[in-house]
Amino acid sequence: MRKFDLRSLVRSNIWELKPYSSARDEFWGDEGIFLDANENPFGNKNRYPDPHQRTLKKSLSKIKGISVDNICIGNGSDEIIDLVFRIFCEPQKDSVIICPPTYGMYEVSANINNVNIIKIPLDSNFELNVDEILSQNAKCLFLCSPNNPTGNNLKNIEVLMNEFNGIIIVDEAYIDFSDKPSFIGRLSEFPNLIIMQTFSKAWALASARVGIAYADSNIIKLMDKTKPPYNVSRFNQEVALKALSKPKKFERRLKVILEQRDNLLKEFTKISVIKKVFPTDANFILIKVSDADKLYNYLVSNKLIVRNRNSVISDCIRITVGTPKENEALIEALKNYTEG
Numbered sequence: 565m566r567k568f569d570l571r572s573l574v575r576s577n578i579w580e581l582k583p584y585s586s587a588r589d590e591f592w593g594d595e596g597i598f599l600d601a602n603e604n605p606f607g608n609k610n611r612y613p614d615p616h617q618r619t620l621k622k623s624l625s626k627i628k629g630i631s632v633d634n635i636c637i638g639n640g641s642d643e644i645i646d647l648v649f650r651i652f653c654e655p656q657k658d659s660v661i662i663c664p665p666t667y668g669m670y671e672v673s674a675n676i677n678n679v680n681i682i683k684i685p686l687d688s689n690f691e692l693n694v695d696e697i698l699s700q701n702a703k704c705l706f707l708c709s710p711n712n713p714t715g716n717n718l719k720n721i722e723v724l725m726n727e728f729n730g731i732i733i734v735d736e737a738y739i740d741f742s743d744k745p746s747f748i749g750r751l752s753e754f755p756n757l758i759i760m761q762t763f764s765k766a767w768a769l770a771s772a773r774v775g776i777a778y779a780d781s782n783i784i785k786l787m788d789k790t791k792p793p794y795n796v797s798r799f800n801q802e803v804a805l806k807a808l809s810k811p812k813k814f815e816r817r818l819k820v821i822l823e824q825r826d827n828l829l830k831e832f833t834k835i836s837v838i839k840k841v842f843p844t845d846a847n848f849i850l851i852k853v854s855d856a857d858k859l860y861n862y863l864v865s866n867k868l869i870v871r872n873r874n875s876v877i878s879d880c881i882r883i884t885v886g887t888p889k890e891n892e893a894l895i896e897a898l899k900n901y902t903e904g
């Protein structure tokens with residue numbers, strides 16, 4: 565395992581923090597007369613949820629082959645990102661590295677927390693600039709692989725896991741669509757690694773807001789004491805748990821999406837308005853056209869909503885893989901498009 569001094573990276577107020585002790589910390593279970601939390605005794609939504617999401621963690625632990633002590637559940641990955649800033653970054657003092665074009669929340673969350681951002685852009689092949697990253701002095705490094713909106717798995721993550729001296733966050737929101745393995749299996753080697761996953765994409769539960777951090781138990785302890793105690797509602801814990809109990813449904817849907825992705829990739833090469841189709845390891849495809857704004861407006865006027873990324877990568881549009889019917893409608897519209 566890498567030598568690593570966690571304490572030197574954690575804000576002292578968080579290191580010293582005594583967490584809120586909730587009634588449900590002291591006693592948890594179904595049996596008993598509960599007069600401890602000032603809940604209303606009537607109704608069936610009257611009880612606070614499990615602040616430690618024990619049942620959900622147990623299920624994830626089995627599926628991912630990792631201890632429950634290495635899991636923190638957030639109100640979406642967005643909450644996990646915010647927790648990273650609050651735990652490790654002193655406002656107006658510490659810096660984090662992000663590698664654009666990438667997921668926008670790292671920057672927004674840094675700004676909310678008043679934390680300095682160092683941008684080390686991906687190169688022309690959308691790969692990491694490792695030397696540039698290692699030459700910086702930063703508390704945290706945010707990597708997204710497969711990356712949003714470019715769609716590719718990043719090479720050289722492992723070099724950074726070995727060499728970067730701060731906390732390294734690998735956002736694996738799209739890992740289930742990729743044929744590369746997750747870094748979860750490597751956690752025991754890297755005490756400075758946080759892996760983020762989510763129920764929002766492959767698990768089809770974006771409306772439930774359930775995100776996950778996998779990390780060394782010492783990092784998880786800090787996350788658990790810093791998060792709001794009841795951050796994930798009982799209903800959201802339950803739908804996530806239910807999804808995990810239906811692996812066949814998950815696999816079936818995943819297979820359709822991957823088949824549809826291959827088909828879209830093939831069809832896109834035949835469409836003249838598309839100048840370039842970028843390779844993808846995710847459930848979306850980035851394309852380059854000659855005038856992204858124009859094509860975007862045309863598609864919207866046909867009630868086809870895609871993501872115009874012209875502001876981040878010039879003349880690029882990000883298209884999510886939909887159902888077979890939705891994708892057919894998209895292809896049809898693209899075929900009928902004439903630049904003029």
Ligand SMILES: *Cc1c(COP(=O)(O)O)cnc(C)c1O
Pocket residue numbers: 639640641642643667708712735737761762763764765770773774775
């Ligand atoms: C969609 C997405 C997420 C998911 O965020 P949630 O808050 O869990 O819905 C996380 N990271 C990236 C890069 C994404 O594109």
